[in-house]
Each structure stands twice: as C-alpha cells, then as structure tokens.
Amino acid sequence: MSPTIGQIVIYRLNVNDAAQIRERPAHPHAIVRVGAGERYPMLVTRVIDTQTVNGMVFADGEDTFWVAGRQIGSRAGEWQFD
DSSP: OOOOOOOOEEEEEEHHHHHHHHHHHOTOOOOOOOOTTOOEEEEEEEEEEETTTEEEEEOOOOOEEEEEEEEEHHHHOOOOEO
C-alpha cells in the first residue's frame, strides 16, 4: 500500500515533536501534555516516495503540528497505516 495526498495515517510523536508542541503558546482548548510515543492522526499533505511523507498531525483540542520528511515505521517520529 502506498500513501496518498489527503489520506489519514497514524503518526507517533518523538521527543522533539512533543517538546515543540509543549513549548508553543497554548490555544484555549489545546492539550499540551503530549509525550513521546503518543499516537495521533496525521493528514498526508505531500508524498515524497512510498516510504516518506509530509503531513499535519492533529493532537487533541486545537493543537496541530507540521512534520516533514517522515518515514513509515512503528517507532517514535514515524507514521503507519491504521
């Protein structure tokens, strides 16, 4: 299976992702207690190749997080099909 633009996949936050989200000013309905390893839906915005995508991660509340050049896999900082 290959990723496509507009597809929802599952992204696992890594330590840097979680730290960046927590450091941003919080939206009124944002959940800022995110941690490495937590899984969230990600909208694929660009397919680089069959293994690598860019996307917008949707955490709880109004938090979103942009990721680029992320590989498929099951470790933190990677995405997978649900």
